[in-house]
Amino acid sequence: MSEKILNILKFLNEIEKLKSVTRHSWTSSGRQESVPEHSWRMAVFAMVLEKEFPEINMQRVMELSIVHDFGEIYDGDIPAFKPDPNKLEREEKAIKKLVQSLPAETQKKIIDLWKEYNECKTPESKLVKALDKLETLIQHNSVDIPTWAKIEKEFNLTYGKEFMNFHSFIKEFRKIVDKQTSEKIKNE
Template sequence: MDKSELTGCIAFLQEAERLKNVLRSAHTSEGRRESTAEHSWRLALFAMLLEDELPGLDFARILKMCVIHDLGEAIHGDIPAIHQTPGAPDKSAREREDLQTLAAPLPERLRAQLLSLWDEYDNAASPEARIVKGLDKLETMIQHNQGMNPADFDYAFNLGYGTMHTARHPLLAALREMVDEVTRERALGGLRAPR
């Protein structure tokens, strides 16, 4: 890379830092709202733990998708799944547009690679993307079960959340059963948030 391309990379990283300030609806075990960057980090960690259970998949591609899947939220923030209703603005279209804006300083080849990975993820266009989609839903649900949530938190919503994505692989389905069991207990008020 030449100096101008390296400068573009630094400018992109500086803009991507905004993701650290984007808050999601999930709460941490201490009760503060988590950032989208924290969610993306734990999603990548989750995938890393399962690498040996996903033979034949391009694991580097999986990690890259984990890192960038919500990057577009750095500009306009997150829209919680519970607020994504028919007739609402298209979350995917907005995130892709925001990712294009965010990636503008990058050299063309890196910008194209980033957008291609994001499109692959968004469209669940590969086995790797389908795994990341499912793990993304599961990580969110695990956080909801672990978080110190407000008293009116809707645990029942999670029992139907992302089922299409978590049913696409036996490993995801097995994890889903475990997470749903905890969700049901939290919904009934029989389980406190772990510390």
């Protein structure tokens, strides 16, 4: 039993490193957002939308939200406007390294969640993919434009739109976020 606990502690100590991985986005307090802060707000976002999606397994959505960026632990976050063709390969390798101290069943669960998110075929992964993009845009809209890269004024109005069409509520939510983005840019 104690070896199992030590291995879980090893994983928890390793995943703690993700707290120091920053994203391109900034917080309203003027510092760079961390990867776990983004994932946390995605989970909160999902929680408050639960009644809009009675057909979706929200526990699965929470798990996907938590795991979706685990692969950024060693190489960091890559801004969406700087696509990297090797991103998924590197992230999968990172996740396998990250979970290696966990029991095989738990390793498989985490890796499968990460793959499910990236394949974006299940209703839960489609919702999480949309929330991932929306949360990023909402975060950008929460801070001053000087924290944005120049490309983002145009990029943010198209970013992730292909993931919004699976549900009418998400499409409407995106329209409102886009309106806020446009107003923010206009009033700069």
